[in-house]
Amino acid sequence: MSMTESTYRIQGGTGEWEVVIGLEVHAQITTNAKLFSGASTEFGAEPNTQVSLVDAAMPGMLPVLNKECVRQAVRTGLAINAQINKYSRFDRKNYFYADLPQGYQISQLYHPIVGEGKIEISLDEKDPDAHGKTIGVERIHIEQDAGKLMHDQHPTMSYVDLNRCGVALMEIVSMPDMTSPKEAAAYVRKLRSILRYVGSCDGNMEQGSMRADVNVSVRKPGGKLGTRTETKNVNSMRFIQQVIEYEAQRQVDVIESGGEIVQETRLFDPDKNETRSMRSKEDAHDYRYFPDPDLLPLELEDDYIFDCKASLPELPDEKRARYKNVLGLSAYNAAVLTAEHETAIWFEELLETTEEPEKIASSAANWLTSELFGALNRMGLSIEKSPVSPQQAAELLGLIADGTISGKIAKQVFEIMLETGDGAAKIVEEKGLKQESDTGAIEKVIADVMAANEDKVAQYRGGKDKLFGFFVGQTMKAMQGKANPQVVNELLKKTLGEAG
Amino acid sequence: MAEIFELGIAGIRSGIASGDFTAKEVAETFIARVSAAKSLNAVLVETPDHALAAAEATDKAKAAGKTLGKMAGVPIGMKDLFCTEGVATTAGSLILEGFTPQYESTVSSNLFKAGAGMLGKLNMDQFAMGSSNETSAFGNVISPWRRNDGGNTDLAPGGSSGGSAAVVSGRICPAATGTDTGGSIRQPAAFVGITGFKPTYGRCSRWGTIAFASSLDQAGPMAHDVRDCAIMLESMAGFDPKDSTSLELPVPEWEAGLKSDLAGKRIGIPKEYRVDNMPPEIDALWQKGIEWLKDAGAKIVEVSLPHTKYALPAYYIIAPAEASSNLARYDGVRYGMRDLPDGAGLQDMYAATREAGFGPEVKRRIMIGTYVLSAGYYDAYYTQAQKVRTLISQDFDKAWESCDLLLTPTAPSAAFGLGEKSDDPLAMYLNDVFTVPSSLAGLPAISVPAGLDGQGLPLGLQIIGKALDEQSVFNAGLALEERAGFVAKPEQWW
Numbered sequence: 004m005s006m007t008e009s010t011y012r013i014q015g016g017t018g019e020w021e022v023v024i025g026l027e028v029h030a031q032i033t034t035n036a037k038l039f040s041g042a043s044t045e046f047g048a049e050p051n052t053q054v055s056l057v058d059a060a061m062p063g064m065l066p067v068l069n070k071e072c073v074r075q076a077v078r079t080g081l082a083i084n085a086q087i088n089k090y091s092r093f094d095r096k097n098y099f100y101a102d103l104p105q106g107y108q109i110s111q112l113y114h115p116i117v118g119e120g121k122i123e124i125s126l127d128e129k130d131p132d133a134h135g136k137t138i139g140v141e142r143i144h145i146e147q148d149a150g151k152l153m154h155d156q157h158p159t160m161s162y163v164d165l166n167r168c169g170v171a172l173m174e175i176v177s178m179p180d181m182t183s184p185k186e187a188a189a190y191v192r193k194l195r196s197i198l199r200y201v202g203s204c205d206g207n208m209e210q211g212s213m214r215a216d217v218n219v220s221v222r223k224p225g226g227k228l229g230t231r232t233e234t235k236n237v238n239s240m241r242f243i244q245q246v247i248e249y250e251a252q253r254q255v256d257v258i259e260s261g262g263e264i265v266q267e268t269r270l271f272d273p274d275k276n277e278t279r280s281m282r283s284k285e286d287a288h289d290y291r292y293f294p295d296p297d298l299l300p301l302e303l304e305d306d307y308i309f310d311c312k313a314s315l316p317e318l319p320d321e322k323r324a325r326y327k328n329v330l331g332l333s334a335y336n337a338a339v340l341t342a343e344h345e346t347a348i349w350f351e352e353l354l355e356t357t358e359e360p361e362k363i364a365s366s367a368a369n370w371l372t373s374e375l376f377g378a379l380n381r382m383g384l385s386i387e388k389s390p391v392s393p394q395q396a397a398e399l400l401g402l403i404a405d406g407t408i409s410g411k412i413a414k415q416v417f418e419i420m421l422e423t424g425d426g427a428a429k430i431v432e433e434k435g436l437k438q439e440s441d442t443g444a445i446e447k448v449i450a451d452v453m454a455a456n457e458d459k460v461a462q463y464r465g466g467k468d469k470l471f472g473f474f475v476g477q478t479m480k481a482m483q484g485k486a487n488p489q490v491v492n493e494l495l496k497k498t499l500g501e502a503g
Numbered sequence: 504m505a506e507i508f509e510l511g512i513a514g515i516r517s518g519i520a521s522g523d524f525t526a527k528e529v530a531e532t533f534i535a536r537v538s539a540a541k542s543l544n545a546v547l548v549e550t551p552d553h554a555l556a557a558a559e560a561t562d563k564a565k566a567a568g569k570t571l572g573k574m575a576g577v578p579i580g581m582k583d584l585f586c587t588e589g590v591a592t593t594a595g596s597l598i599l600e601g602f603t604p605q606y607e608s609t610v611s612s613n614l615f616k617a618g619a620g621m622l623g624k625l626n627m628d629q630f631a632m633g634s635s636n637e638t639s640a641f642g643n644v645i646s647p648w649r650r651n652d653g654g655n656t657d658l659a660p661g662g663s664s665g666g667s668a669a670v671v672s673g674r675i676c677p678a679a680t681g682t683d684t685g686g687s688i689r690q691p692a693a694f695v696g697i698t699g700f701k702p703t704y705g706r707c708s709r710w711g712t713i714a715f716a717s718s719l720d721q722a723g724p725m726a727h728d729v730r731d732c733a734i735m736l737e738s739m740a741g742f743d744p745k746d747s748t749s750l751e752l753p754v755p756e757w758e759a760g761l762k763s764d765l766a767g768k769r770i771g772i773p774k775e776y777r778v779d780n781m782p783p784e785i786d787a788l789w790q791k792g793i794e795w796l797k798d799a800g801a802k803i804v805e806v807s808l809p810h811t812k813y814a815l816p817a818y819y820i821i822a823p824a825e826a827s828s829n830l831a832r833y834d835g836v837r838y839g840m841r842d843l844p845d846g847a848g849l850q851d852m853y854a855a856t857r858e859a860g861f862g863p864e865v866k867r868r869i870m871i872g873t874y875v876l877s878a879g880y881y882d883a884y885y886t887q888a889q890k891v892r893t894l895i896s897q898d899f900d901k902a903w904e905s906c907d908l909l910l911t912p913t914a915p916s917a918a919f920g921l922g923e924k925s926d927d928p929l930a931m932y933l934n935d936v937f938t939v940p941s942s943l944a945g946l947p948a949i950s951v952p953a954g955l956d957g958q959g960l961p962l963g964l965q966i967i968g969k970a971l972d973e974q975s976v977f978n979a980g981l982a983l984e985e986r987a988g989f990v991a992k993p994e995q996w997w
Contacts, residue, residue, distance in 0.1 A: 056606060060832040062599065063586045063608060063711040065746050097828050097876070099853055106831020161849075163836070291876035293885060296717035296825050298747050 011183030013221065015255045022251040023228060024187050025179035025218040026243075028194060029172045030079075030204035031148070031211070032072045038147050038171035039066030039109065046210050050153075050164035058169040060104035065297050068093075072171040073301065075203035076116050076145050077311045079173060082201045082318055083140055085120025087308050091144075092300045097291040101163050102150035110174075112292045115144035116301065122177075122197070123320055124189040128342075129335045131323070138190050139178030148172050167211075173204070179218065179228070184244035191215065191240055192342075196319050200344045214238040219250040221258070229254070230264040234271050234278050246271050250278055322347055330354075330364035339372050346371075349386050352393035353400075367400055374414070378421055391420050399427035406487055407431065408438050440487040442494060445478070448486075449498050452477045463499055474499065507532040508674050511727035512577050512734050515677055519565065519576045526565075526576030529677075530558035530620060533578045536675045537622050542997045545644045545660075545669040546623040547583055548591050554578040557620025564618075573738045575618030580670045580679035583624040584631055585611045585722075586711040590621075594713045595629040595639040595663075598860025599839040608711025609743045610680065610722045617738035622676050625666030629862045630830065631687055631715040634934040636665030637925050638864040646695055646918055647673035647993035651959030655996075658918045658960070661691030661934075667725045668695040672993060678726040678735055682712060684719045685818050686914075686938025689950035692725055693913035693963025696952040696991055698980065699725045700732040703970045704945030705750035707736075708743030714829040716822035717748075719942050729951065729981045733757040736973070752971070760974045763982040766800035768975065771906030775811035776937060778915060784956045785912045792910050792953060792964045792983060799982035804906050808898040813891045814940040819932060820875050820888035821943075826865075827872025833860060867928065896944040903969055908979050911937050913950040913963035941967045949980040952989040961991065 013020040037044055040057035057064045080087050092114040095107040120140040125131035150168035152161045175194065181187045195213060198204040205212050215238075220231035232254070234246045254264050268287075269278040317325070319341045326337035340350050353367055354360035375396065379389060391399075399416060402408045408416060408431055419430045431437055439445060452474060453460050463470040478491050507529055510518065518524050534551040561576040586592045586604035593599040611621070628638040636644040636659060646660040647669055660669040664681035668691035671679050681688035683701035692699025700723045707722040714720060724735035737757055743749040772793065777786075793803055835841035835856030842855035861869070875884035902909065914934055924930045941948045947970070950963040964983055968976035 059837055061586075061606070061838070062592070062594070062602070062604070062713045062832070063709070065710050067745060067747055095828050097831060099831065099834065099850075101836055101849055104832060104837060106834060107828050289878045291828070291873065291878075291881075293824060293828070293876050293881070296748075297714075 011185070012224070013251050013255045016259050019224060020221045020251070020255045021224045021226075022182055022247065023179045023220045023222060023231075024181035024183075024247055025231075026177045026181070026187060026190060027216040027218070028175045028177075028191065028213060029148075029215070030175060030198055030206070030213050032075045032145075032171040032173055032203055033205055034069060034071045034075065034171060036069050036071075037169040038069050038072050038145065040169055042169065044170050048166055050162070050166060052166065054165040054168065058104065058165055060106070066109060066295070068298060068301070069171065072145055073116065074311060075201070076143060076173050077303065077308060078201050078315055079175075079198065079203045080117030080120060080143055081308070081312050082197050082315055083120035083122050085140060085143065086118030087303065088114060088116055088118055089303045089305075089308075090114060090300060091116040093295045093298045094292045095295045098288045100149070101161065102152050102165075102168065104150070104165065104168065108147050108149065109295055109298070110146035111144035113294070114300075115142040117143035122190065122193055124186065124193045125338065126185060126189055128338050131334065131338045136180075136186065138180045138186075141176045141178050143173050143175045146172050146174055179220075179231075184247040187217070187247055188240050188244050191243060193319075196342055196344070200316055200318055208239050211238060215243055217243055217246045217250070219247055219254070220264070221251055221254045229258075230266050232264065232267055232269050232278075234269045235281065237271050242271060242273055245273075245276055246278060249276060253278070316344070319344075326364075326368075330361050330368075332365060332368050336365075336368040336372055340368060343386070345386050349389070349393050353397050356394055356397035363397075363400060363404065366404070367396070370396070370400060374417055378417070382421075390424060391417070395420060395426055402427055402431060406438060406440055408436055409484075409488060412436050412438065412484065436485065438487050439482055439485050440490050442490060445482070445486055445490055445494055446498070448478055448481045449474075449491075449494055452481060453498065460499065471495065471499070508536050511677050512574070512731040515577050516575070516734075519561065519571070526558035526561035527555065529576055530554040530578045533622055533676055537670075540670070540673060540675045540997055543645050543647060543669050543673065543675070544642050545626050545666040545673075545675065546580070547593065547595075547626050547641055547666070548624040550590055550621050550623050553590070554620035554622045557615065557618065561618050572616065572618030573734055574614055577618070577677055578620040578622045579614065579735075580623060580625045580667055580676035581611055581621050582664055582667050582680050582682060583627055584682050584713045584715075585680060586713065587611055587621065587624065590624060592624065592713070593641075594631070595627045595641060596833075596860065596862065596865065597640040597840055598833045598856070602839045604711070606711060609708035609745065610712060610739050612711075613741060614680070614735075614738050619738070625664075625670060625679060627666050628663035628687075629865050630713065630826070631663040631682055631684055631720075632826070632864050632868055633662040634686070634690055634931050635659035635919070635921065635924065636662040637921060638662070638862050639665075640862055643921055644669045645921070645997075647995070647997065648695060648918060648960055649993065649996065657921045659694065659921050661694035661914075661918065663687040664691050664699075664725060668692060668697060668699075671695070671697045671725050671727065673995070673997070674992070678724060678731055680722060680739070681725040682715075682720055682722050683938075683942065684715050684721075684822060685942045686935040688723045688725055689938050689948060689963070689965060690914045690934055692950040693952070693961065693965075694918040695993075696961030696963075696989060697725060698728050698732050698949065698951055698984070699723065700736055700949045700973075700976075701942070701947065702736060702740060702973055703750070703947045705748050706740040706947075706973070708741070708746040708749045710743055710745040714825075716825040717829060718825060719818075719822060729949070729977055729984050730758060730761060732949070732980075733761060733977050750971075755974060757974055757977050760977070761981055762978050763985050764800055765796060765979060765982050768801045768908060768979065769906040770796050770801045770803050770979065771806035771902050771909045772803060773806050773808045773811065773902070773909055773911060775808050776911045778936060781912075781915055782917075782956070785915065785962060788954045788962050788964065789910070789912050791987075795983055795986035796910060796979065798986060799979075801979070801982075806902040806906055806909070808895070808902060808940065810891060810894045810898050811940055814895055814943055815932060815936055817888040817891035817895070818935070818939045818943060819871070820884050821892065823868040823872035824876050824885055824888075825872070827869045827876065830861075830865070830869060833857065835860075864928070892943045895940055899941075899944045899946060907969070907972075908975055909967040910979075911965045911967065913937060913965040917956045917958065917960040917962055937965060944970075946970055947973045947976045949976050951980045951983045951987070952991075953983060953987040954989065955991055959991075961989070
């Protein structure tokens with residue numbers, strides 16, 4: 004790790020302060036049904052249309068564990084090289100609130116399903132290996148989400164929507180290993196990428212599928228850990244960084260003005276860009292955790308864990324290494340193409356069109372990160388929605404590689420592909436964009452150009468080398484840009500150099 | 504021939520089979536019995552239509568020559584802890600007043616599928632917390648039994664399944680469902696001279712049964728005799744994927760397996776159950792029980808269950824702890840009572856609703872449960888109680904090395920007068936002293952009426968068996984039943 008130059012410090016009146024950050028990320032598990040009931044989990048349904056008798060905590064209702072949630076949590080644990088606990092158990096976290104019909108949340112306090120793991124983060128996308136850091140994960144446990152209160156529907160009452168109530172979450176608890184907002188953002192970005200590769204969470208922060216409780220404390224560099232505050236339910240990458248910046252500065256200000264940080268829960272107000280105290284440790288709930296007697300302990304067999312492992316796709320770190328080492332991509336391209344699973348899938352579909360992918364990998368990667376990304380960006384589309392398919396892209400790249408069209412013409416062809424959805428070869432054929440590599444034809448045009456510009460030829464031959472570009476331009480112009488520039492160069496050099 | 508109302512499940516079954524009477528006649532008989540027994544306050548909601556519809560279905564099926572279900576034509580009483588679709592269900596509490604489930608509990612549904620009809624929902628101790636039925640929000644059930652002193656002291660039918668006990672002993676329903684958390688089937692059965700059976704934990708689904716203490720609650724039959732209990736349990740039990748603690752095992756044919764010859768069986772007599780101040784009559788009955796089982800061919804051995812004395816304290820930590828959490832859902836938000844004082848916020852509504860909706864015993868247990876789970880007390884109480892629970896289970900496992908079944912009294916006293924113990928919760932809790940250990944260990948147990956005390960009140964003996972060995976429990980119960988020759992019934996005064 005070489006991040007001395009970028010080490011994050013708060014400049015206080017008493018000197019520098021270091022920030023210590025830990026994140027508890029709540030990730031909604033991708034499943035059709037809730038954690039302990041068969042109700043649907045689809046986003047955006049009308050209020051209270053996805054509520055089972057269990058979710059509404061009707062008398063006598065009992066939870067039944069959704070096995071898919073267990074599988075996804077185990078796969079996630081394996082993806083971060085974590086300890087999978089073969090024995091885990093569900094506990095009740097008891098508190099009263101209108102969005103919690105049971106009066107308790109079923110969670111895993113004492114025996115979580117996943118133990119310690121780690122996540123490699125990168126602070127510089129262009130050169131991930133030179134600026135990496137390992138962030139420890141303390142545990143992952145499974146728990147129920149609560150419902151939602153709506154305070155703006157009635158002048159004196161709050162309405163309750165139980166659609167989210169009972170939805171399965173993984174709580175992924177990091178070690179306090181991060182020391183800057185940038186690291187925290189990199190951690191969340193990488194975690195999100197892994198979850199999306201695994202398919203255990205869609206990582207959609209706008210829809211609340213991923214949100215973080217941000218734990219922040221400050222200390223003098225290398226000193227004893229300070230008292231932390233926990234800012235709840237932060238739901239964007241930008242807000243996470245803002246919370247850290249604000250909280251760190253606030254804590255330094257409090258301490259330096261003679262105050263003391265109290266352990267408390269805070270809320271982030273994005274409009275004012277500040278955090279506010281929600282409740283202090285003294286007011287903290289006593290959750291009276293105890294093992295849920297309605298559920299049996301969860302015991303996993305080795306075979307089951309093995310099958311979960313076997314079902315994992317190639318994960319971003321392995322993939323990036325392979326792109327770099329086997330396919331010969333630049334560190335930057337390898338990092339960019341593996342950050343999102345969908346991008347990597349698209350790229351690999353393109354490579355699948357050839358027997359020898361390593362031959363086209365680099366040029367394809369360059370084309371993807373410049374041409375395709377540029378176009379998608381402009382159109383506001385994700386790669387899955389790309390109007391040009393990987394197979395069509397392969398065709399286009401093939402035409403460049405075999406000299407049928409130049410890179411410049413290729414840009415033109417690509418634009419037409421985006422507009423019409425037509426194949427590259429068809430466009431080249433129809434528009435007559437095929438590149439001329441026939442030396443005879445080019446030689447003829449060169450002869451004409453030279454004949455029309457005898458003075459310039461003489462000047463060139465007299466030592467005015469700069470005029471070479473002029474001849475290239477004239478030749479290309481005469482051939483409507485379709486001449487193979489390499490051939491033109493070679494022939495011009497030869498012809499201009501010959502006589503005189 | 505006996506009157507229809509004097510018949511139990513097997514009697515009704517054979518009467519219908521032989522054409523002595525129709526299921527409809529049976530239903531009408533018991534509907535009238537229910538209707539005439541209002542002074543006992545045992546039935547909270549009468550459901551004559553349900554009983555009649557089931558009876559008509561049975562008669563039709565019989566006429567069509569179809570095979571009848573195990574409970575065909577038997578109208579039963581349903582403890583009000585079971586949620587019944589379209590029929591008000593309160594668990595004896597004001598907090599659920601006005602609640603009508605839109606679903607049927609697995610146990611009641613199983614019974615209906617077997618052909619049973621429902622005569623009504625039966626009164627009970629509020630949320631099954633009590634041993635006398637005095638904690639019901641709808642007034643206590645009065646036992647059909649009276650002392651033989653010529654007086655008319657109202658007696659407790661036991662609890663929490665007191666309504667069930669009263670209707671079966673008064674021949675108001677031929678059988679009834681009960682639930683047993685620490686003795687709530689067995690103690691009332693003993694108090695009123697009927698047979699009550701608590702199966703192995705997990706035999707009967709808890710789905711749709713209002714929870715008291717999830718790790719202990721088990722449904723079971725309360726009926727005239729051992730055979731009736733076996734028939735009824737066969738219909739109640741069975742794996743239910745909706746209850747994660749339900750046992751994924753086939754239901755044995757216990758009735759077909761009934762056999763009172765106990766040759767080769769070893770019966771353990773746990774010495775720790777000889778408690779202080781045990782009435783001599785109960786001790787004497789226990790001795791008689793030993794002789795009866797010997798007579799049936801069993802070998803008697805003394806065994807030790809050394810942690811017995813810690814069972815009651817552990818139970819009164821674990822059960823309230825679970826209850827404090829299970830009862831959190833009664834908050835006035837979605838169903839049942841809501842007390843929303845003027846200008847009240849959410850917390851005020853919770854407090855007002857729960858203050859008005861729960862009775863004193865329920866509040867006491869919620870307070871105890873909340874306390875024992877609190878930060879700083881959890882290890883000293885809850886964790887310790889769970890350790891005791893494990894030790895108690897191990898006591899039984901150890902005992903099974905030298906015996907197959909245990910014989911004990913069911914309760915430390917005969918029925919007491921209403922009000923006699925209601926001011927002293929600890930004295931009330933002692934009623935469960937013989938039934939709680941097997942509940943903590945999840946073991947099957949039966950209470951069989953075995954004699955009368957000097958006041959003419961029934962006393963019961965309990966057989967406890969190994970997990971899943973209901974058959975041996977039924978068989979030993981049958982051996983006791985045959986030898987005890989218990990025929991006493993309360994004289995009808997109501």
